[in-house]
Amino acid sequence: MQGWVLVVTSYLSMVxxxxxxxxxxxxxxxxxDDPQVAVLTSLVATLPALFVALLSAPFGFLADRIxxxxxxxxxxxxxxxxxxxxxxxxxxxxxxxxxxxxxxxxAAIMTCGTALLGDYFHGDARERWFAVQTGSSTFAAIVxxxxxxxxxxxxxxxxxxMYGLGFVLLPLVIxxxxxxxxxxxxxxxxxxxxxxxxxxxxxxCLVTVFASTAFYVVVIQLSFILTERGIVSVGRIGMGAALxxxxxxxxxxLFRLLRIPVAGKLAASFxxxxxxxxxxxxxxxxxxxxxxxxxxxxxxxxxxxxxxTWALSQLTLEVRGRGTGMWNTAMFLGQFISPLIILGLKxxxxxxGGAVLVYGVACAVAAGIxxxxxxxGGTAAAEAN
Numbered sequence: 001m002q003g004w005v006l007v008v009t010s011y012l013s014m015v016x017x018x019x020x021x022x023x024x025x026x027x028x029x030x031x032x033d034d035p036q037v038a039v040l041t042s043l044v045a046t047l048p049a050l051f052v053a054l055l056s057a058p059f060g061f062l063a064d065r066i067x068x069x070x071x072x073x074x075x076x077x078x079x080x081x082x083x084x085x086x087x088x089x090x091x092x093x094x095x096x097x098x099x100x101x102x103x104x105x106x107a108a109i110m111t112c113g114t115a116l117l118g119d120y121f122h123g124d125a126r127e128r129w130f131a132v133q134t135g136s137s138t139f140a141a142i143v144x145x146x147x148x149x150x151x152x153x154x155x156x157x158x159x160x161x162m163y164g165l166g167f168v169l170l171p172l173v174i175x176x177x178x179x180x181x182x183x184x185x186x187x188x189x190x191x192x193x194x195x196x197x198x199x200x201x202x203x204x205c206l207v208t209v210f211a212s213t214a215f216y217v218v219v220i221q222l223s224f225i226l227t228e229r230g231i232v233s234v235g236r237i238g239m240g241a242a243l244x245x246x247x248x249x250x251x252x253x254l255f256r257l258l259r260i261p262v263a264g265k266l267a268a269s270f271x272x273x274x275x276x277x278x279x280x281x282x283x284x285x286x287x288x289x290x291x292x293x294x295x296x297x298x299x300x301x302x303x304x305x306x307x308x309t310w311a312l313s314q315l316t317l318e319v320r321g322r323g324t325g326m327w328n329t330a331m332f333l334g335q336f337i338s339p340l341i342i343l344g345l346k347x348x349x350x351x352x353g354g355a356v357l358v359y360g361v362a363c364a365v366a367a368g369i370x371x372x373x374x375x376x377g378g379t380a381a382a383e384a385n
Contacts, residue, residue: 001176002116023148048103059321060321063325064319068116135248144162148162218244220339229284245297247276247298266366277359
């Protein structure tokens with residue numbers, strides 16, 4: 001029960017990212033008289049991810065101090081109010097402020113939820129739950145986008161009703177989750193505290209920033225790539241994005257099937273991502289491009305649970321909150337800078353295909369490094385304390 005509650009709670013972050021996508025043009029049209037409508041509308045879409053990147057680490061410190069469960073309950077409660085607010089707000093700036101509130105609460109939710117999964121489960125069970133989280137969120141995102149699009153037909157405000165999911169989950173969070181730190185308080189006090197060395201986690205976070213930027217290339221850019229290649233039908237673009245997204249849960253299954261150390265899983269994930277990028281870069285038709293995106297998604301489905309289990313395997317209970325916050329910061333920083341990197345690469349190469357090709361080369365290099373580490377008997381997924 002605890003595992004499923006935390007997995008579904010993680011969907012709140014996904015809702016924040018995708019629910020307003022279908023109605024962003026309508027929001028821009030509604031406030032077209034505002035001279036800064038283009039910038040403000042962009043902030044409506046991207047501001048939550050920026051706040052998650054900025055605040056995940058501080059919330060991790062707070063979670064270690066006051067308790068993961070307590071902070072999670074408060075964040076889920078406020079999330080619902082901030083998420084629903086645009087249904088009644090009459091100014092675009094007010095909506096932007098409410099989106100900042102969503103990002104702030106989302107930072108706490110993701111940090112506490114991930115840390116609690118690490119607290120409750122260990123070894124193979126922990127890997128299984130992170131694979132479930134990664135794979136199921138893709139299907140949930142497809143459902144959410146479909147519902148948001150249907151609701152948006154009636155009003156641009158209607159999709160924001162889906163933020164009410166926070167209030168639905170709140171009783172489950174309150175009555176099913178518990179604070180594991182309380183159970184180990186005595187043992188913590190009975191032994192002298194050891195200084196935690198952060199170098200290993202810092203390296204994991206650096207890898208995560210790169211992997212996150214690569215993951216969001218297809219998520220954010222596929223529609224633009226297809227449009228650049230003459231595919232203008234919204235229906236075909238949407239179908240292509242949905243088919244490509246199905247690669248992620250398949251990758252999560254492969255993550256569970258690959259009984260090899262972290263370095264081997266990273267080699268597999270970067271290889272698949274690189275192959276997908278190369279196929280996209282050198283393709284010109286609809287189906288080859290979608291096929292490349294699907295293969296790339298398989299690599300993403302392996303890399304995300306690999307990175308979070310790798311990070312958590314190095315964290316003791318006392319620092320798991322702040323360590324998880326650091327990892328979330330790395331993950332969402334990659335999400336925020338990914339489109340900026342692609343814009344820069346497009347300016348240099350002259351096309352989105354050229355920008356994707358650069359990422360294919362980068363993933364090939366990363367795969368080679370991971371293969372070398374694997375052959376040397378490198379990084380193995382250790383059991384967390």
